[in-house]
Amino acid sequence: MTSRHHKPTAARHPDIQHLSYQPEGLYPLDLEIFRVSDLRQRVGGEALASTYRYAFPTLIFVTQGTCLHLVDFEHVRCGPGSVLVLRPGKAHSFGDTQDWDGWMVLFRPEFLWAAAPAAQAQAPIDGLDGLPTAWALGSDSAPVIAHAIAQMHQDTQTHAASLHAHALLRYQLYALLTRLRMAHEQQSAQRVPPGRALQRFKAFELLVEKHFATWHQLPRYAQQLGCSEKSLVRASLEAAGVTPKAFISARIVLEAKRLLAHTTWPVARVAEGLGYSDLANFAKFFKREAGCTPTEFRCRQTANQQGMAGRLQATASHPIPPRPTG
Secondary structure (H helix, E strand, O other): OOOOOOOOOOOOOOOEEEEOOOOOOOOOOOEEEEEEEHHHHHHHHHHHHEEEEEEOOEEEEEEEEEEEEOOEEEEEEOOOOOOOOOOOOOEEEEEOOOOOOEEEEEEEEOOOOOOOHHHHHHOOOOOOOOOEEEEEOOOOOOHHHHHHHHHHHHOOOOOHHHHHHHHHHHHHHHHHHHHHHHHHHHHOOOOOOHHHHHHHHHHHHHHHHOOOOOOOOHHHHHHOOOOHHHHHHHHHHHHHHHHHHHHHHHHHHHHHHHHHHHHOOOOOHHHOOOOOOOOHHHHHHHHHHHHOHHHHHHHHEEEEHHHHHHEEEEHHHOOOOOOOOO
């Protein structure tokens, strides 16, 4: 969903909407940068309040106002200087707050690794490795990030050959993501896990993302990675603070929640799509992990969506006046 894409429409049914990177017209680059206000003006607040799953990595940098996003069923509040990181596949809604603005940076998943295909196997899933979903930058790093994004936006308008423009933007994106990781590490002062443990966990993470719907047991992953189950447990605890079993379960539950909330699939079809041939076993697993049955979760999400639709209708009846400028 970009300023150049066809206008998205809000779903009449709670079917999740998938957006791929498909710039409209003759836009030649694999990276786009634009203002949220520009996007809002083109597609409208109702479309932005709908839930989408992006097939491309996205960064949102808030420059003014406060907003409340919904990312995989978690409310994320962002103010000026905040960064929101949306990895491919996450379910995201901008919410119904409209008096805020910021930059959006989105790019094809393969854009970062186009220059070095041989290194792709060792690369993070999406190029956003090491970044949390959201955090507020410090007063020293926020202006630097704002300037870097503004410069990149200017460079997307260049008339240079696309080969040179891609090279320039790729290095700028590398630098931007590196600056963000450095800023996060300095603020969080988190212990960096050992390199070997992190490498093994990242390989495990890639396998889970690829096979979570069919591989539910730890031995399958350990065998594929060529290590013992104990080694995989140790690496997962050191790198992510969770056991591999808990990580697999969390990924299955997350996908189940997405399907229950954003599709009209029967619960039995959701269970089957996640590798459960027995509906009762799936319902038992989901209740243990999520604290409610699949049907209860779906009902709650439907009620939340109806409440948001009502708020949007009220906003449309009483629009917020524009802020004075100058």
